[in-house]
Amino acid sequence: GNSxxxxxxxxxxxxxxxxxxxxxxxxxxxxxxxxxxxxxxEGLQLLLKATKADDKGSNKGFEATYRKETTSFHLEKGSVxxxxxxxxxxxxxxxxxxxxxLTFGSGTRLQVQP
Amino acid sequence: EAQVTQNPRYxxxxxxxxxxxxxxxxxxHEYMSWYRQDPGLGLRQIYYSMNVxxxxxxxxxxxxxxxxxxxxxxxxxxESPSPNQTSLYFCASSLHSGRGYTGELFFxxxxxxxxx
Numbered sequence: 001g002n003s004x005x006x007x008x009x010x011x012x013x014x015x016x017x018x019x020x021x022x023x024x025x026x027x028x029x030x031x032x033x034x035x036x037x038x039x040x041x042e043g044l045q046l047l048l049k050a051t052k053a054d055d056k057g058s059n060k061g062f063e064a065t066y067r068k069e070t071t072s073f074h075l076e077k078g079s080v081x082x083x084x085x086x087x088x089x090x091x092x093x094x095x096x097x098x099x100x101x102l103t104f105g106s107g108t109r110l111q112v113q114p
Numbered sequence: 115e116a117q118v119t120q121n122p123r124y125x126x127x128x129x130x131x132x133x134x135x136x137x138x139x140x141x142x143h144e145y146m147s148w149y150r151q152d153p154g155l156g157l158r159q160i161y162y163s164m165n166v167x168x169x170x171x172x173x174x175x176x177x178x179x180x181x182x183x184x185x186x187x188x189x190x191x192x193e194s195p196s197p198n199q200t201s202l203y204f205c206a207s208s209l210h211s212g213r214g215y216t217g218e219l220f221f222x223x224x225x226x227x228x229x230x
Contacts, residue, residue, distance in 0.1 A: 004156070032217045043118070043204055043221030044157075051217070089156060093217050101147070101172060102219060104156035 002027045006090050006105035013112050019077040021108045023064075023090035026071065031092035033057075033066050033073040034102065038087040047075075047088070080112045116141045118222035120205050126228045127195055135190045135225045137205030145208045146188040147172070147219070148180065150201040157204065163188055195229040202226050 007022040025031065032051045036044040048057035053068035062077045073090060090105040118139045127133055139146065147162040149172075159172030163182040177199055179191040188207075192199060203226075206219040 034217060041223070043223045044206075044219075045221065046218045049217055101159045101162065102157070102217075104158075106154050106156045 002103045004090050004092055004103055004105035006108050009109040011110050013080055015114055016079045019080045021075040021088055023073045024071050025092050027092055029094050031094050034091045035064055035075050036089045082112045082114055085112045118205055118207055118220050120222035120225045124226050128230050129196055130194050133192050137188045138186050139207040143207035143209055147206045148190050149204045152201050197229050200229050
């Protein structure tokens with residue numbers, strides 16, 4: 001079956017520190033990969049995505065590269081801000097299935113201190 | 115404003131008392147889905163709907179029902195809630211068509227349900 005594994009949190013960083021949140025996956029077929037972010041009290045929203053190997057998704061200073069050889073999609077940001085404090089979910093989807101289900105990791109909470 | 119709206123946002127109920135969580139989207143999306151979020155488990159799909167009158171089970175459908183009588187609405191029904199259904203529930207929607215689907219789901223703000 002399909003699964004996504006994320007590093008456990010919380011991750012606590014000082015403002016302007018470098019962020020990496022690890023994500024690896026297993027999937028039958030060729031998944032698209034996503035990072036969703038959940039700010040306190042809100043629903044999830046798409047942060048970035050990549051649909052094929054070696055694609056790099058980027059948004060709001062965050063980046064992640066689809067690495068098929070290592071089945072990974074690690075999230076990085078060069079300089080985090082307090083406003084980046086949230087829970088980050090890595091997810092995959094097999095786009096050719098009718099279910100359209102996203103398989104989520106367990107989430108990683110990021111806390112950025114001033 | 116494009117959005118997915120869920121109600122209620124918070125609910126405390128007792129075992130066996132039927133309840134419905136409503137979900138409505140204003141983006142004319144064909145596809146809608148329900149997820150539950152539990153600590154350490156991420157989000158898991160309960161039910162989904164490809165279009166009006168078309169629904170199917172996700173990964174964890176036991177104890178839930180859904181209906182899709184209108185395109186914009188997709189209520190989640192708990193006929194006889196139990197404590198193991200205490201969770202945070204999210205409704206989500208997206209475009210259905212192959213070319214239009216980008217993999218992005220639009221989520222509501224969540225409904226926190228406690229079953230005593």
